[in-house]
Amino acid sequence: MEGKRRLHGGTRDYHLKHRYGLTGAEVDAMLEAQRGVCAICLTPDPEHVDHDHKTGRVRAILCFNCNGGLGQFKDRPELLRRGADYLEGNVWKPTLVAPGVYRLPS
Incomplete structure (x- = not known):
């Protein structure tokens, strides 16, 4: 868990990057556009x-x-x-x- 936080900013960002190739900020921007x-x-x-x-x-x-x-x-x-x-x-x-x-x- 500490590695995910240090390398990716947290488990949400780790999951999004690993699964979809997106950062949390990119997902937030998509949601804002929607x-x-x-x-x-x-x-x-x-x-x-x-x-x-x-x-x-x-x-x-x-x-x-x-x-x-x-x-x-x-x-x-x-x-x-x-x-x-x-x-x-x-x-x-x-x-x-x-x-x-x-x-x-x-």
Whole structure:
């Protein structure tokens, strides 16, 4: 713990640098640019650095729920879109085009 504080300024900075390649000041600047709210739901004081799991690129600072939601949908936009359609009452129904072959709705 003393080494993390001496070398990185504390455990927060150590974690951010090790995991995302960012300093605490860079994360604070991102949050300031987002006006202190989650980039998705706009709730105040988000604390979770969101990143692309394939590239490692940091995207934004999110609240716990939005960050977890993206993870549950495996960062797949098409699943999120289908989820939104479902919530809006557009039930997902594949069309049988041949035995065992279905066409997905577009």
